């Protein structure tokens with residue numbers, strides 16, 4: 001369990017840290033210059049470490065969740081089940097945002113679509129931070 005949690009925290013650092021750098025470091029510069037290129041450059045470098053980190057989160061997360069609760073109880077009504085459900089909803093949202101970015105946004109990225117890209121980056125970063133909030137809930141027995 002300790003090794004799983006270690007991997008999970010390492011992956012969380014990469015995923016959340018990378019998106020915070022993108023939101024607060026790279027995006028403002030792109031908006032100021034009205035040029036999506038800095039975001040594109042960042043994505044190109046970050047992708048190679050961000051996607052493996054997300055896969056680590058999913059693998060270690062599902063595994064740890066199965067240690068907290070047997071699969072049959074994941075859809076139940078207990079506080080821990082609610083945390084697992086919240087993680088799964090956030091994962092679904094992350095996947096939707098990712099697919100939308102990859103298929104709809106990034107291929108046609110130009111200065112006009114920058115605000116849309118900005119909203120997208122805000123949403124994925126908020127989702128990443130929410131993952132951490134929900135994750136911390138396991139230790140404290142609930143979402144709040």
Ligand code: HEM
Pocket residue numbers: 005008009011012013015016054057058060061062064065066068084087088091128131132134135136138139
């Ligand atoms: C990018 C996505 C994710 C991030 C950033 C993230 C982040 C975190 C963090 C910071 C913790 C707190 C660990 C602690 O108690 O010290 C945590 C715990 C946890 N996460 Fe995630 N998580 C992510 C995805 C997932 C997914 C997809 C699942 C699958 C259900 C999951 C399941 C869990 C479980 C079961 C714990 C409790 C671990 C424990 O303390 O025993 N996580 N997560």
